[in-house]
Amino acid sequence: MKNFAVLLFGALLLSACGPKEPNIADVTRVISTLASDDMRGRQAFAPEAMDAANFIGSEFEAIGLSKLNGDTDFIQDFPLYTVSTASISASINGEEIASDLVAASVSSDSLNWMEGGEVVPTYVGAGDNLMATWRSNRSVPNTLLVVHPDQKEAFDQIAGFLRRPSRSMTVGGGSNMVMVLSAVKTVKTFSVAAKASTTEAMIANVAGMIEGKRTDEIVVFSGHYDHLGVRGGAEPDSIFNGANDDASGTTAVIELARYFKSMGQPERTIYFVAFTAEESGGYGSRHFSELVNPDQIVAMFNIEMIGKPAVEGPNTAWITGFDRSDFGTILQEAVEGTVFNFYADPYPDQNLFYRSDNATLARLGVPAHSISTTPIDVDTDYHQASDEVSTLDLEHMTNAIKAIAAGAATIISGEKTPTRIDPSTVN
Template identity: 60%
Template sequence: MKKTHYIILLFFPFFFINCKKESKKSSLETVEVKPFEIDTLIVKKHLYTLASDDMEGRKPGTPGIEKAAKYIETEFQRIGLKTFEGAENYRQNFHEKDLDLFNIIGVLEGKSLKDEYVIVSAHYDHLGIKEGAEVDSIYNGANDDASGVTGVLTLAEYFKNKNNNERSIVFVAFTAEEMGLVGSKYFGTQVDASKFVAGINMELIGKEPNTGPKTAWLTGFERSDFGVIIQKNLEGSGYKLFPDPYPKFNLFFRSDNASLAKLGVPSHTFSTTPIDIDKEYHQLSDEVTSLDMKVVTETIKAVALGTGSIIRGEDTPTRITDLE
């Protein structure tokens, strides 16, 4: 009897240990890694950071825009983007208007069509600090254009995780747009425009447009079939894209898309804001509290879906030839 009990006691710990190991293994095997999703949480993270008082209005040549640049660079690095054309870092440095300026550029290399580029852009500069203001002196530029840069960062992470871009995607945060499209104009002088098949610029995407919920408008709609391709891809999504409703404002030439469009690239700007009645445009009141996070989020989703066939190399927009 004693001998029998001894054998059982030896066996029991062995069985118990193995059960614990199997249980641990099974729990590890059931761990599910969720894919990246475009949602209001990631939108708030980027938007609240870029439009914070800490950025001091992101005026070129100030400590505030340097903070914004570092944030964008850190995000590009976290996401895993490469530098543009083998540069040492994400900055494209140049000197103009007596200022040391820099665009921030990250690249997601394509697969079968890696020498064809799609540019996704927005400007990260704004107006800085208003002298003599008694209470709020910072031009936070939440809608103009922290909302667009939020789109750039979110789409960079989205397409990185999607991993289906046959064409290379160049993500750019342009500087000095408010000073006359300075950053994008410089970028245009440094690239071979024939390699760029499309330009997707985002500006003022934080408010519901006059066309209603889940809609946006596109500048220069009639100048290429870029907008028609987007509309086709959005069919069935519940989201609609319309031509620019403000032709008298000549908006196609007033944002960074114009710098590449003038070189023939089908480059257009997505926007949602009803600018004819917007009270926050270029005002101290352009803060995150004036924006609709759902509008920003849904617009970024629409850009992702709408441009998908271009990113995958299935569609190529017509070039722009009429610039009058």
């Protein structure tokens, strides 16, 4: 009886400690939760995004991940500010400009500009390139553009951008631009008065780690958990579930955490991160990049849309920015002789390297690439309400997660270190 108990205990211990391969049951449970209608499309600023974050955090907890250095929670929340121009008025040479001929993007609480001050008007004549002038002044602190009436069409187009609320990670850190349409050739006197209103919203990444023997060499697995939320005009189904984009990548991050945790302590430290607000400007990865030392991150596996098989066939996945480092080659070598295969992004015209969170880290020199399997050129569910779990091939997705785990083996073991990406080549 006693021996039997010892044996049983030993068997339990073994099953608890042996590697836990990614499996379709876990994959199905996690992606079905993230992409359920209850999550209402996980729009970063909607309350359901926090439900998704809490769910991811509870999975990290159950897996036994550690919090990142200094964190008390898996949820890494941070404020994002939305600034809208509340009022704007302008006059030139004593004459008030009609409100439809003024447009402003204001990031300060209020503006009061007059002749003789710091702001000098920039004239955009009938034959000048207004678009180019606007672009080159976008990050200048204060700009007043006086635009010739012949430019009305371009003026209206840019006014549309300026009048939209702008988002910022800091208060008052942005720039102020005021644009008026006026035939005046010489501005002798002017006044501009504007007020802006700022609202703050807390949004959150979810991050956990397995501390390796080397604490200053970090491998990151990431995916964005936010999606587009609920959009009108798409009745009867107005919920954009984002099953493939990117509940699939988020599920992969969770299942890779489960797998690598079951393997015991790795050589290199592994971070598992679910980013927020990828779809609204990449703010999650920008916040994350400010919390880490990019020089310590040896590789970033950003996983985007692995729910549908690639056109090249089963057990294949492609890597964006393949030639920017030898990350892809290392993955190819690591899976040599297995059923899996990695290759370069087949859609270079789509600029996918720049269209996800990897680019933020690549700008800091990290070999940061996105891995995907989606046939994006023919995928009719991309950014549609129809991006549902029922359109995915979860067996393929489970295999893709296994492929990524196998591909990462030599980087996690410290055997291989990808070459850095040259930040000067990343826009």
